[in-house]
Amino acid sequence: MRNSTKLFILLGFSVLFTGLYLFQDLNGSYDYALPRRGIKVLAMVITGCAIAYSTVIFQTITHNRILTPSIMGLDALYLLLQTVLIFFLGSDHVTIVNKQVNFILSVAAMIIFALLLYRLLFNKGSQPIYFLLLIGIIVGTFFSSISTFLQVLIDPNEFSMVQDRMFASFNNVSTDLVWIALVLTTIVLLIGWKSIHYLDVLSLGRDQAINLGVPYESIVKKMLIISSVLIAISTALVGPITFFGLIVANLSYQFFKSYRHSILITGAMLMSIVALIGGQWVVERVFTFSTTLSVIINFIGGVYFIYLLLKESKSS
Amino acid sequence: MIQVRGLSKLYGKKAVVDQVSIDIVPGTITSFIGPNGAGKSTLLSMVSRLLDADTGEVLLDKKNIKKIKSGELSKKVSILKQSNQMNVRLSVKELVGFGRFPYSKGRLNEQDIVKVDEALSYMDLHELEDRYLDELSGGQRQRAFIAMVIAQDTDTILLDEPLNNLDMKHSVQIMKILRRLVDELGKTVVIVLHDINFASVYSDRIVALKDGKVVKDGLTNDIIQSPALKEIYDMDIHVQQLNNCRICVYFNSNIQGENDL
Amino acid sequence: MKKRVLIIALVVLSIGSLFVGVSSITPADLLDFQSEETQIFLVSRLPRLVAIILAGAGMSIAGLIMQSLSRNKFVSPTTAGTLDATRLGILVSMLLFANASMLEKMTVAFVFALAGTLLFMQILSRIKFKDAIFIPLVGLMFGNILSSITTFFAYKADVIQNMSAWLQGDFSMMMKGRYELLYISIPVLIIAYLFANRFTVAGMGEDFSKNLGVHYRRIVNFGLVLVALITVTVVLTVGMIPFLGLIIPNIVSIFKGDHLEKTLPHTALLGAIFLLLCDMLGRVLIFPYEIPISLMVGVIGSGIFLYLLFRRRAYA
Numbered sequence: 064m065r066n067s068t069k070l071f072i073l074l075g076f077s078v079l080f081t082g083l084y085l086f087q088d089l090n091g092s093y094d095y096a097l098p099r100r101g102i103k104v105l106a107m108v109i110t111g112c113a114i115a116y117s118t119v120i121f122q123t124i125t126h127n128r129i130l131t132p133s134i135m136g137l138d139a140l141y142l143l144l145q146t147v148l149i150f151f152l153g154s155d156h157v158t159i160v161n162k163q164v165n166f167i168l169s170v171a172a173m174i175i176f177a178l179l180l181y182r183l184l185f186n187k188g189s190q191p192i193y194f195l196l197l198i199g200i201i202v203g204t205f206f207s208s209i210s211t212f213l214q215v216l217i218d219p220n221e222f223s224m225v226q227d228r229m230f231a232s233f234n235n236v237s238t239d240l241v242w243i244a245l246v247l248t249t250i251v252l253l254i255g256w257k258s259i260h261y262l263d264v265l266s267l268g269r270d271q272a273i274n275l276g277v278p279y280e281s282i283v284k285k286m287l288i289i290s291s292v293l294i295a296i297s298t299a300l301v302g303p304i305t306f307f308g309l310i311v312a313n314l315s316y317q318f319f320k321s322y323r324h325s326i327l328i329t330g331a332m333l334m335s336i337v338a339l340i341g342g343q344w345v346v347e348r349v350f351t352f353s354t355t356l357s358v359i360i361n362f363i364g365g366v367y368f369i370y371l372l373l374k375e376s377k378s379s
Numbered sequence: 380m381i382q383v384r385g386l387s388k389l390y391g392k393k394a395v396v397d398q399v400s401i402d403i404v405p406g407t408i409t410s411f412i413g414p415n416g417a418g419k420s421t422l423l424s425m426v427s428r429l430l431d432a433d434t435g436e437v438l439l440d441k442k443n444i445k446k447i448k449s450g451e452l453s454k455k456v457s458i459l460k461q462s463n464q465m466n467v468r469l470s471v472k473e474l475v476g477f478g479r480f481p482y483s484k485g486r487l488n489e490q491d492i493v494k495v496d497e498a499l500s501y502m503d504l505h506e507l508e509d510r511y512l513d514e515l516s517g518g519q520r521q522r523a524f525i526a527m528v529i530a531q532d533t534d535t536i537l538l539d540e541p542l543n544n545l546d547m548k549h550s551v552q553i554m555k556i557l558r559r560l561v562d563e564l565g566k567t568v569v570i571v572l573h574d575i576n577f578a579s580v581y582s583d584r585i586v587a588l589k590d591g592k593v594v595k596d597g598l599t600n601d602i603i604q605s606p607a608l609k610e611i612y613d614m615d616i617h618v619q620q621l622n623n624c625r626i627c628v629y630f631n632s633n634i635q636g637e638n639d640l
Numbered sequence: 641m642k643k644r645v646l647i648i649a650l651v652v653l654s655i656g657s658l659f660v661g662v663s664s665i666t667p668a669d670l671l672d673f674q675s676e677e678t679q680i681f682l683v684s685r686l687p688r689l690v691a692i693i694l695a696g697a698g699m700s701i702a703g704l705i706m707q708s709l710s711r712n713k714f715v716s717p718t719t720a721g722t723l724d725a726t727r728l729g730i731l732v733s734m735l736l737f738a739n740a741s742m743l744e745k746m747t748v749a750f751v752f753a754l755a756g757t758l759l760f761m762q763i764l765s766r767i768k769f770k771d772a773i774f775i776p777l778v779g780l781m782f783g784n785i786l787s788s789i790t791t792f793f794a795y796k797a798d799v800i801q802n803m804s805a806w807l808q809g810d811f812s813m814m815m816k817g818r819y820e821l822l823y824i825s826i827p828v829l830i831i832a833y834l835f836a837n838r839f840t841v842a843g844m845g846e847d848f849s850k851n852l853g854v855h856y857r858r859i860v861n862f863g864l865v866l867v868a869l870i871t872v873t874v875v876l877t878v879g880m881i882p883f884l885g886l887i888i889p890n891i892v893s894i895f896k897g898d899h900l901e902k903t904l905p906h907t908a909l910l911g912a913i914f915l916l917l918c919d920m921l922g923r924v925l926i927f928p929y930e931i932p933i934s935l936m937v938g939v940i941g942s943g944i945f946l947y948l949l950f951r952r953r954a955y956a
Contacts, residue, residue, distance in 0.1 A: 127774075134781055197949060200780045201942050204718075204882065208938030215805045222801050229791070260485040264477060270429055270460050275531070276453025276481040305788065322469055358792050365785035373763060 066319055066326050073333035080341040087348065104340060106236040109248050110297040110304075111311075111335030116252060117293035118308030119315065119328050120286045123262045126269075128316065129371055131308045132290045135180070135195075136203030137173050138303040143206040144172050145228040150213045154224040162237040166244075169299035170292075177291035181284060231302035231357035233343060244300045248293065255289045258282060262324040304357045306364025311335040313371060380405050381426060381456070381535060381567075385435035387591075388421050395421050397591035398435070403535070403569055408561050410578035410599075411571045413588035414612055419571045420460075420539050422588065426569070427458035427537050453481040457528045458537040471515070471523045472508040475499060478530030498530035501556055517544040525553060529560070536560070538570045542577065554581045575616075579603045580624045587611045603627065646909040650693075653916040657692065658685045660923055688814040691822055692919050693912040695878050698825040698870040700911025701832055701904065703885020704892075705863045708836075708843040708900050710764055713893070714776035716885035717757075717871045721779055723882065724786035725756020726868075726875045727807060731790050735797055742821065746876055753868040756786060761864065776886075809879035809934030811919055821877045828866050829908060836900035839863050881915075881934055883941030888914060890948050 085100050121132045148158050148165075158164050180199060214225055261282050265272045273279050297304075315331035339356070346356045381403040388396040396418040403409055411419040424430035426437050428444055437444045444452060457478075469477075475498050479491040487495070499505050502522045512520055521544050528536055536557075542550040554577055560566045561583075572578045578585055578599070585602045587595035589611055595602050602608075603625040608616040616629040658681070659665055665677045665685070672678060703716035717723050729752025733745040740748075760782055764775060794800045832839075842849050842859040849856040874881065888911045889903075896903050915933070918940060922931040 130777065130781070134777075134784070194949065197777055198946065200777065201945055201949075204780070205938060205942040208882065208935050208942075211804050211808060212932065212935045214801065215808055217801075219801060226795070226800060230795070263485055264480055267474075267477060270458070271477075273429055273449065274427070274453060274458050274528075275477060276450040278449045305784070320468055322473070358795070361788050362792055365788060368781065368785055369759070369763070373766060 066321055066330075069318060070326070070329060070333065073330065073337060077333055077336045077340065080337060080344055084340055084344045102236060102238050102241050103233050103343070105245065106233050106241050106301060107339040107343060108336055109241065109244050110231075110233075110301050111339045112252070112332045113248050113293040113297040114304065114308045115311050115315075115331035115335040116255070116328055117290040117297075118312040119324065119331050120255065120262060121290045121308075122312055123265050123324065124283050124286050124290075126266075128313055129309070129368065131306065131312075132294045133298075133303065133305045133308070134203065135177065135199030135291065136206060137177065137291060137294050137298060138305055139203035139206035139210070140173055140176050141169055141298050141303060142225075142228060143210045144169055146210045146213045146217075146225050149221050149225055150217055154221050159224065162240055163243070166240050166299045170295045173295035173298065174292055177288065177295070181287055228302055230361075231298075231304040233301055233339075233356070236301060240300060244296050247296055251289055251292055251296075255286070258285065259324045259328070262286070263322055266322055302357065305361055306368060307335065307338075307357075307360050309371075310360070310364045310367055311338065313367070380440060381569075382438040382441075383422075383426060383435070384438065386422065386425055386432050386437065387434040388418070388425060388430065389433050394591050396425065396432075399588075399591070399593050400435075401586055401593060401596055403567060404584055405534075405567045406561060406565055407583035408557060408568045408570065408581055409584040409586060410582040411569065411586050411588060412573075412575055412578050412611070413594075416590075417588040418591040419588050423458070423537055423539050423569065423571055424460070427456060428452065429458060429460070450481060453531070453533075455533050456535045456537065457531045457533040458539070459524055459528050459541060460539045461541075461543060469512050470509050471504055471512065471526075472499070474512060474523050475504075475508075475526045475530050478527040478532075481531065494530050494532055498526040501529055501559075502526040503552070518546060518549055521545060522549065522553070525556075529556075533566075535567045535569070538568070540571050540573060542572070542574065550577065557581065575603070575608075575627050575629075579627060600625065643905060643909070646906060646913065649913050650909055650916075653913060653920070654689055654693070657689050657916055657920055660920055661685065683816045684814070687816050687819045688811055688919075689916075691814040691819040691878060692811060692915050694822040694825045695874045695881065696884065696912035696915030697829060697908035698822070698874055698911075699881055699884040700888035700907045700914075701829055702867045702870040704889040704900070704904065704907045705832060705839055705867055706885065707889050708839045708898070709860055709863050710761070710775070711843045711845075712764075712775050713890055714886065715764075715779065716776075716883070716889075717867065718882045718884075718886055719776035719779035719783070720757060720760045721783040721786055722753055722757045722760075722867065722871050723875065723880050724783040724790070726753040726871055727803075727880065728752050728756070728786050728790040729872075730807065730875065731794055731799075731803060734799065734803070735793070742876070746821070746872055749876060750868055750872045753872050754865060757864050757868055758861070761860070807875065807879050808932055809881040809937070810932040811878060812930050812932070814878070819877050821873050824873050825870055828870055832866055833901070833904050835859070835862070836904055840898075840900045879932075879934055882938050883945055884911060884915065884937060887941055887944045887948065891944075 081104055084104060085097065089096055118131050122128050122130065145159075148156065148168075152158060154160075158168060180195070180202070214222060217225060261272075261277050264275050264277050265279075265282065267275075269279060311331045311334045314334055315327050318334075319326050319330050321327065338360070342356050342360065346359070383399055383401050383403075386396060386399045387394055395416075399418075399422060411423065413419050421430065425432045428437070428449070439447065439452070439455060444456075472495065475495050476487055476491070478498065479487055479494060483491050499508055502525060504519075504522060504526055507515065507519060507523075512523060515523070521541065525538075525541060528538075538557075541553060545553065557568050557570070558581055561568055570578075570582070582599050584597065585595065585599050586593060587602060587607075594611055595607055603618055605616060605618055608614070608618070608627065612629075614629055616627050619626050619628060659667075661680075661684075665681055699717065702722075706715045706717070706720060706722075707713055726749050729749035730745070732752065733740060733748035737744060737748060760779060763778065763782070790803075791800065794803050838854055838859050841852055841854045842856055842863070846856045849859070889907050892903050892907045892910055896906055915937070918936040919933055922933060922936045925931060
């Protein structure tokens with residue numbers, strides 16, 4: 064089956080699920096339910112695309128299919144920020160209640176952190192990627208220690224606000240935020256798309272990429288920043304979905320068997336849309352909200368990750 | 380022409396490459412030889428800008444390579460290092476196609492396709508051209524990479540121990556191809572070799588390194604001689620003339636022949 | 641780093657630890673066996689001291705064993721998922737065996753800790769990556785997954801805040817009657833010492849071990865059992881203390897090399913000293929309040945880990 068056919072099939076499924084989600088059981092409520100659902104769908108599309116894009120380029124730069132950008136400590140930072148705000152300012156403070164303010168604060172914090180991290184590490188000459196990642200993870204653990212400490216001290220009522228932030232949710236996304244996120248994501252995606260062909264060469268490894276004339280350092284830096292910004296946007300919009308990117312990226316590699324990133328990324332984005340909208344449809348209409356989609360995704364992603372690791376024996 | 384001036388690389392306090400200055404003579408095969416840890420691979424990596432030097436500079440046609448854009452450099456100098464592990468599924472043909480990236484950034488035009496075909500023919504890979512790299516043996520994969528470098532069509536080709544995974548037949552095949560590239564197409568080849576006999580038979584010039592420093596730099600016949608080799612390798616190596624070639628026999632210091640040089 | 645120096649330091653710090661605290665106790669007070677001060681001393685201070693020493697020595701040795709067995713400087717209960725597997729085990733025992741005795745809870749947690757560590761070692765044996773730094777990366781991600789599985793179930797059972805409170809490493813609750821489980825560490829440490837050479841050999845690989853007549857699988861599994869045992873007793877009594885098993889063996893290795901039989905005592909001593917220092921700092925910094933040990937070690941430990949990484953990179 065040709066890759067373009069596969070892409071069309073995925074596109075078909077996305078449209079199908081979107082349609083189902085939007086129009087099933089609408090009961091004529093065009094003013095209320097449809098726009099609300101529309102916004103949710105939009106949020107899912109944005110998040111799905113951002114995570115898929117971000118993970119695929121991240122995995123190419125790190126020459127590894129097992130790591131994801133969220134392990135850089137971004138998720139932990141987000142949670143720390145929310146915990147600190149709720150702890151020190153209370154859950155009725157404007158930074159928590161006003162979603163736009165919270166969004167901007169969160170995105171800004173994550174991006175600054177990512178830039179600082181790369182600055183710090185790239186200034187010492189070129190460092191291997193794993194070093195960068197390990198630093199990210201340690202910093203993430205550091206943030207988590209502080210978060211846990213504060214969380215234990217928080218009033219149990221306030222804690223439920225914190226708990227809500229621990230898992231991604233599409234249920235309460237605000238409309239304005241979605242439009243902001245849409246614009247931001249589209250801009251970033253377009254900026255990155257120009258360098259897509261470099262990614263194809265990057266998959267041959269650092270030495271070959273340099274040999275073939277890729278400006279390695281600057282491309283890697285650019286891609287890392289794009290990756291982090293996208294994750295920041297999606298995390299601030301809906302919350303952390305740590306392992307989702309891992310699933311869609313790897314499924315895309317398996318399904319499309321190509322090295323061309325234009326295909327891989329598009330495929331991953333479509334798969335994530337199908338997974339999110341389809342998954343949310345199942346959770347809402349079939350399971351009637353008794354569990355959160357993102358937690359299921361994390362769980363599946365986690366198990367899939369372990370499976371991937373065990374399968375690693377083939378590549379050496 | 381590539382010129383190296385005062386190049387050094389330090390790991391901690393130890394100089395793995397120590398103030399090396401050499402000129403790579405165009406239109407020749409120059410071999411870097413020397414014992415383990417002499418700095419040959421490190422030197423080659425610095426010349427190809429894969430590694431940053433701590434002191435000194437590398438000049439290409441009198442310009443410092445750091446000032447030349449990577450994209451431009453990749454059309455003039457190509458490098459192939461030893462380990463080529465990847466987790467991408469590429470066919471041999473697709474890999475060789477990547478060799479044209481500096482020119483067409485991923486979109487192959489007619490001329491690219493011709494070059495790819497030529498490279499595949501040179502390396503005798505047409506039978507394998509549609510097979511995936513991870514299905515091939517180490518030696519076949521190595522040949523595919525060399526084909527890629529040929530397709531890259533640069534004036535200078537740098538190779539770091541390319542014969543490591545190859546059997547005798549293919550090792551000879553590669554060296555013969557390198558010879559052709561130099562004799563027929565006027566390219567310049569710099570190759571790090573472990574096997575001094577291949578260096579002796581196929582190269583025009585030899586640069587010998589020891590402890591990070593250049594100990595010998597000159598024509599093959601001047602260097603492939605017992606006293607010079609003893610200086611480099613700390614071993615008694617007998618050199619015998621066989622069919623116009625100087626062959627080194629080092630396996631056992633008791634071997635003496637009638638044609639010792 | 642002489643043993644003598646370490647022992648003296650340990651003694652000095654121990655004495656210091658015994659007399660630091662909210663209630664002021666002087667040696668003179670202790671002469672009267674009936675006094676309140678002596679009571680506090682016997683019920684709280686002394687058990688606390690013993691707990692700190694045993695936990696510090698135990699976790700450090702656990703890390704040392706893991707590092708010998710995997711020939712990798714960055715493997716430890718924190719970076720191999722052991723701590724997180726233990727946490728999962730404790731949750732399971734909390735939810736499914738709520739009325740079980742401490743011993744039964746410990747067994748369940750132990751099974752999980754062992755299973756998690758074994759799974760990680762399996763993964764480790766399949767990864768043929770050149771860069772040793774990749775391993776703790778995988779370990780931390782693996783730990784993250786286990787952690788999110790735990791959080792998921794904790795969320796469903798609405799016990800997240802409880803569990804975090806309980807599991808957070810905290811020595812302030814160490815009293816007579818609560819810490820005795822830690823005494824298990826003593827025989828474990830002795831056994832580890834007796835088996836030290838075999839662990840070192842096993843760490844060199846299966847073929848190497850066979851050549852020397854060491855039964856590879858058995859020794860590795862046995863070592864992991866010891867690791868799991870120590871981890872579980874520490875977590876159940878004190879809570880999670882991150883990074884200890886990672887940084888202490890590394891510091892000792894810089895000064896004394898990797899001959900297990902020689903470095904084991906130093907590792908135990910340094911671990912105890914480090915934990916004592918952190919504990920005293922935690923009690924003193926915001927006197928009369930305490931900073932829990934997991935936060936202290938989390939912060940200081942991350943810093944030291946980062947330093948170790950940067951130092952290693954300088955030679956790479």
